[in-house]
Amino acid sequence: MSRQVLCITGPPHALPGPLHDAIAGFDVCHVAGLAAADTALQGQHFPVGLLVLDDWQEPLVELDHFLRRHSRPRWVAVFRPQALQEAPFRQLVHDHCVDFHTWPLDPGRLSHTLGHALGLAALGQRAEAADACAMRLTGNSPAITLLRQQIMKVAGADAPVLIWGESGTGKELVARAIHEHSGRADGPFVPINCGAIPASLVQSVLFGYEKGAFTGAGAGKTGLVESASGGSIFLDEIGDLPLELQANLLRFLQEKTIYRVGGTRSVPVDARVIAASHVKLADAVARGDFREDLYYRLNVLTLQVPALRERREDVVVLAEEVFHGYATERARGVRGFSSSALRAMRSHDWPGNVRELLNRVRRAAVMADGALIQPHDLELEAPGRAAVSGEALDSARERAERLALQSQLDAGHSITAVARELGISRMTLYRLMAKHGLQRPVRRAAD
Numbered sequence: 453m454s455r456q457v458l459c460i461t462g463p464p465h466a467l468p469g470p471l472h473d474a475i476a477g478f479d480v481c482h483v484a485g486l487a488a489a490d491t492a493l494q495g496q497h498f499p500v501g502l503l504v505l506d507d508w509q510e511p512l513v514e515l516d517h518f519l520r521r522h523s524r525p526r527w528v529a530v531f532r533p534q535a536l537q538e539a540p541f542r543q544l545v546h547d548h549c550v551d552f553h554t555w556p557l558d559p560g561r562l563s564h565t566l567g568h569a570l571g572l573a574a575l576g577q578r579a580e581a582a583d584a585c586a587m588r589l590t591g592n593s594p595a596i597t598l599l600r601q602q603i604m605k606v607a608g609a610d611a612p613v614l615i616w617g618e619s620g621t622g623k624e625l626v627a628r629a630i631h632e633h634s635g636r637a638d639g640p641f642v643p644i645n646c647g648a649i650p651a652s653l654v655q656s657v658l659f660g661y662e663k664g665a666f667t668g669a670g671a672g673k674t675g676l677v678e679s680a681s682g683g684s685i686f687l688d689e690i691g692d693l694p695l696e697l698q699a700n701l702l703r704f705l706q707e708k709t710i711y712r713v714g715g716t717r718s719v720p721v722d723a724r725v726i727a728a729s730h731v732k733l734a735d736a737v738a739r740g741d742f743r744e745d746l747y748y749r750l751n752v753l754t755l756q757v758p759a760l761r762e763r764r765e766d767v768v769v770l771a772e773e774v775f776h777g778y779a780t781e782r783a784r785g786v787r788g789f790s791s792s793a794l795r796a797m798r799s800h801d802w803p804g805n806v807r808e809l810l811n812r813v814r815r816a817a818v819m820a821d822g823a824l825i826q827p828h829d830l831e832l833e834a835p836g837r838a839a840v841s842g843e844a845l846d847s848a849r850e851r852a853e854r855l856a857l858q859s860q861l862d863a864g865h866s867i868t869a870v871a872r873e874l875g876i877s878r879m880t881l882y883r884l885m886a887k888h889g890l891q892r893p894v895r896r897a898a899d
């Protein structure tokens with residue numbers, strides 16, 4: 453388990469002796485001030501944070517905002533006993549910290565508290581990972597239900613898995629779910645995008661290198677494959693792996709051993725390989741870009757992740773989930789989707805799959821002006837617009853009338869405001885709503 457602790461103090465100075473003793477057994481990163489702490493937390497996740505609040509120079513409200521931004525680490529505070537006389541200070545400690553210590557410090561007790569906080573963080577991570585897998589593969593369509601069943605089946609085996617699917621369909625999510633439901637769930641899950649590593653570095657990144665293997669090799673380094681020992685390694689875009697490295701991967705799959713760059717002895721590694729590709733590997737084999745023997749070795753258990761357009765019934769539930777998931781960043785007053793936005797989403801083809809949906813909905817939730825998200829907020833065409841040509845004039849007029857009414861009503865304004873906007877009387881508006889079977893808008897509190 454990681455024993456990393458981020459220790460934040462006021463002005464930079466050496467840590468007092470008792471504090472130094474308390475943190476001696478942990479992997480501590482010490483920073484002074486909130487700006488430095490922000491930077492540290494952006495670059496890395498720390499399961500536990502230690503706040504040393506003596507000589508603290510930043511306003512309490514800044515600290516409160518900081519802790520709200522970084523609510524994932526378990527925070528432990530250290531301060532002078534007098535600080536507890538201030539109600540806002542007590543509130544801050546109560547709201548954000550799992551424990552606190554006052555001076556004079558008992559190093560043994562603080563060390564115990566930090567260990568306890570690390571334990572809590574590890575429990576939380578397990579729960580988060582399990583929830584993420586259980587919940588995040590969203591959808592009730594037959595295609596996604598079948599995929600969930602297949603995930604459970606392949607999770608129980610230990611053979612390599614090959615996942616197919618267009619970009620953005622959720623291949624990495626599927627790989628994580630396989631890992632989390634496998635007997636290796638307690639081990640690491642190491643994702644690697646084979647296409648993102650420069651060709652000259654792939655060998656050493658994947659398999660590591662020995663001390664002095666090349667200029668600048670320093671002390672030597674463990675590769676990603678080795679770091680997945682006891683767990684699973686996810687090789688995304690496996691088709692981008694250079695041919696010469698495919699031979700090394702094949703040897704690893706066959707013999708469960710690797711050679712580090714510059715090394716002569718084989719290192720046993722127990723990691724399950726889960727690979728993914730958005731291109732048909734069989735075509736790459738035919739072109740001579742992918743080794744046939746590796747293809748057959750990987751192609752034991754295969755899963756196909758469906759494109760979003762093949763499971764349109766999941767679009768709305770995914771969109772709702774994204775909308776509610778970004779509750780904190782969406783524009784004030786935006787309550788949900790208009791019916792025309794829902795129809796536009798259902799008829800869109802989603803070439804970028806779930807990733808495209810995430811981006812469109814997230815953007816619309818932030819940028820929407822009205823109470824309900826409209827097709828244009830999602831940068832989608834309003835439904836029906838494309839089908840006007842060749843339509844009888846009467847039905848085109850009817851449809852245009854309905855659309856105009858619907859989009860005004862969806863914007864959440866009052867009947868009076870909608871009638872004014874459309875240039876008709878309230879009586880005419882009621883008549884047209886009845887004719888088109890449209891409902892009175894749900895009024896916002898401010899109307």
Ligand SMILES: Nc1ncnc2c1ncn2[C@@H]1O[C@H](COP(=O)(O)OP(=O)(O)OP(=O)(O)O)[C@@H](O)[C@H]1O
Pocket residue numbers: 588589590591617618619620621622623624625626688730770806807810
């Ligand atoms: N069924 C789903 N339910 C919820 N979220 C999903 C689902 N499928 C995909 N996502 C989300 O869509 C995004 C893209 O998924 P992911 O990165 O797994 O796709 P991918 O197929 O691996 O893409 P690429 O081939 O481009 O690497 C992620 O944020 C993921 O959480």
